[in-house]
Structures are given as structure tokens and as C-alpha cells.
Amino acid sequence: MAIEIGEESRDGATLLTPVGRLDSESSELLDSAVARHLDGGALKLAIDFREVDYISSAGLRVVLMAAKRLKAAGGSLVLCSMQPSVRLVFELAGLLPLFAVEPDRAAAFARLRAAP
Amino acid sequence: METCETVVIPNTAGGVRAAAQGFERFSTARGLPAAAVWPVQVALDEVLSNTVRHGYAETNPERQIEIVFDVRGGVLEVTVVDDAAPFNPLEAAAPTLDAPLEERSPGGLGIHLVRKLMDEVRYERADERNRLVLRKRI
Numbered sequence: 001m002a003i004e005i006g007e008e009s010r011d012g013a014t015l016l017t018p019v020g021r022l023d024s025e026s027s028e029l030l031d032s033a034v035a036r037h038l039d040g041g042a043l044k045l046a047i048d049f050r051e052v053d054y055i056s057s058a059g060l061r062v063v064l065m066a067a068k069r070l071k072a073a074g075g076s077l078v079l080c081s082m083q084p085s086v087r088l089v090f091e092l093a094g095l096l097p098l099f100a101v102e103p104d105r106a107a108a109f110a111r112l113r114a115a116p
Numbered sequence: 117m118e119t120c121e122t123v124v125i126p127n128t129a130g131g132v133r134a135a136a137q138g139f140e141r142f143s144t145a146r147g148l149p150a151a152a153v154w155p156v157q158v159a160l161d162e163v164l165s166n167t168v169r170h171g172y173a174e175t176n177p178e179r180q181i182e183i184v185f186d187v188r189g190g191v192l193e194v195t196v197v198d199d200a201a202p203f204n205p206l207e208a209a210a211p212t213l214d215a216p217l218e219e220r221s222p223g224g225l226g227i228h229l230v231r232k233l234m235d236e237v238r239y240e241r242a243d244e245r246n247r248l249v250l251r252k253r254i
Contacts, residue, residue, distance in 0.1 A: 021157070024165035025133055054154040056161040057226035064222055071217060085154050092232045093225050094213030 005033045006048075013044035013112040015105060019051040022059030031062045038066070043075030044115060046108040050081035055089050067099065076100070076115040080108040117146065120186035125164075127172055127179045127200070132164045135183055139194070142185045152192050152254045155233035159250050162226035163196055163205070167246075171200025187254070191235075194250045203246055204239045205230060 003026035006017035014037050018030050030047075037045060045066065049055075063079065070077045080102040082090070090096045102108045123138035125131030139160060143153045164181065172179060181198040211224035231237055236251040 021136075023132075023136065023157075023161040025129055054158055056158045056165075057222065057229055058161070058165065060225055061222035064217075064220060067217060068220075089158065089229060089233075092229055094211075095220070098217045098220065 003029050005030060007033065007037075010109055011113050013046060013109055014042045015046045015048055015108070017048040017051060021053050022055040022062075024056060024058040027056075027058035027062050030059065031065075034062060034066045038069055038073075043070065043073060044112040045070060045075070046078045046080060046105065046112060048081050048105050048108070049079065049083065049086050050105075052083065052086055054085045057093070060089065060093055060095060063099070064095065074116075076112055078102055078108040078111050080105050119188045120184055123183045123185070125181050125183065127168045127181055127198070129165075129168065131181065132161065132168055135160060135164055135181075138183070139185055143192075146187060148187065148192065149254060152252050156192055156194055156250065156252050159230045159233050159252075160194060160196075162230050163248060163250070166205075166226055167196075167198055167200050167203075171198060171203065171246075173201075190254050192252045192254055196248045196250075197245050199245050202241050204241070205248065206237060206239050 004019040008015045016033055020026060022030060047063065067077045078100045081104055082101065100111060102111055121142050123135055125134050136157060139157060167181065179199060181196065184195040186193045205227045208227045209224060211228050234250045235253050238249040240247050
């Protein structure tokens with residue numbers, strides 16, 4: 001079962017919504033979607049985790065690389081709607097303090113709107 | 117219903133997927149709680165994808181990895197046996213968890229997650245096989 005990744009744009013920001021688990025296999029698809037938008041010049045990106053059941057280190061790697069790439073380009077990344085399982089994995093990996101995390105997509109878009 | 121089930125997969129990405137699906141069937145059939153199931157799914161993905169990616173020389177023909185799922189006495193136990201190169205995840209270096217974003221590397225995170233998410237991890241090397249046991253209390 002391939003993961004689905006919803007894609008939406010609003011106010012100059014791109015929102016990606018992966019559906020399912022972000023494991024070693026499905027994370028490659030998220031990576032491709034992120035790359036496609038960043039290659040296309042997107043500087044404001046949000047990832048909505050509300051439909052993500054769990055995330056493994058492969059998924060963390062994709063998010064980490066997206067953050068690095070956006071920071072280097074002067075862009076912004078916001079993560080939102082993390083379920084407890086996803087949040088816990090980010091915490092255990094010591095990654096939570098590195099990211100802008102919002103409770104829902106409205107807050108994520110607002111934060112990206114306000115970003116330089 | 118049997119308390120345990122065995123799944124044998126090839127050392128490929130498709131095999132890792134099959135193992136995840138096998139574990140999902142196993143845990144659903146027994147009504148295991150999500151709080152115990154998802155951490156084991158993550159740990160299994162970490163262990164298997166690590167083995168598939170690093171455990172075998174490129175010239176190796178397809179190998180098999182055996183995974184046994186068992187639940188008894190309030191403990192969910194997953195045993196992974198492979199004949200890949202010796203690798204004890206318990207001896208792997210811990211990742212740096214406090215570097216700034218630019219210096220943060222994804223390396224080592226997978227094993228770290230396995231150790232943190234499982235209640236117990238045991239490893240032994242015997243008969244030229246790696247044998248890893250993951251235990252999670254239900």
C-alpha cells in the first residue's frame with residue numbers, strides 16, 4: 001500500500017499531508033514530494049502529521065533534511081498536528097526542539113505567513 | 117489461537133514491507149493495544165531496514181530473514197534472526213542529541229529509537245546468525 005501525500009498551497013506556502021505510516025519505504029515518497037517543491041523554489045513548507053500513525057528514523061531523516069535545506073535557503077518549515085506517537089519519536093530523537101511545531105494547519109499557515 | 121507466528125522475508129525493501137504487514141495482521145488478530153503495537157512497528161522497521169541496507173555484501177544473492185512474533189504473559193516479543201554480517205545494535209554508538217540543526221545527523225537514530233521504545237532488547241550471535249529479541253510489555 002503506497003502512502004498518499006496530500007499537497008495544498010495557500011498564501012505562498014505549501015502543505016504536505018502524508019497519510020499512513022512514515023517508515024523506511026513510504027518516507028522515500030515524502031522525500032520525493034519535498035524535493036519536488038523545494039526544487040521548484042518553495043520556501044515556506046508545512047508538513048501536517050494528523051494522518052500519520054507513526055514515524056521511524058527514515059521519516060525523521062526526511063524532515064531533518066528538509067529543515068536543513070530550507071534554513072540554508074532562507075526558508076521556513078513548520079510541522080503540525082502531531083499525534084502522540086509521532087511527537088514521542090521526535091522527542092526521543094532529540095529533534096523536537098529543532099522544529100517549529102504547531103497544533104493544527106491553521107496555526108501552521110499563520111506561522112508561515114508571518115515568516116520573513 | 118497460536119501465541120506465536122513466524123514470517124520469513126527476503127532481504128529487500130519488499131521484505132521489510134511484508135514483515136510490517138505480517139505484524140499488523142498478527143497484532144490485529146489478537147486485539148493488541150495500539151500503544152504497544154506502533155513502537156514495535158517502528159523498532160521492526162528500524163532493525164529490518166538496517167539489516168537490508170547494511171548487512172550483506174552487494175554480491176550476495178537473496179538471503180532470508182526469519183521473524184517470530186509472540187505474545188504471552190503480557191509481553192509482546194519479536195525475534196529477528198538473519199545470517200547477515202555480525203551486528204549488535206546494543207553496541208552501536210549513541211547519536212548526538214543536542215547539536216544545532218546544521219550539525220545534526222540522522223545517523224544512529226534508528227538504533228537509538230529501538231532501545232528507547234522497547235522495554236528490553238537482547239542480542240546474541242550464534243551459528244553465524246544475528247539473533248535479536250525485542251520485548252514490549254502490553
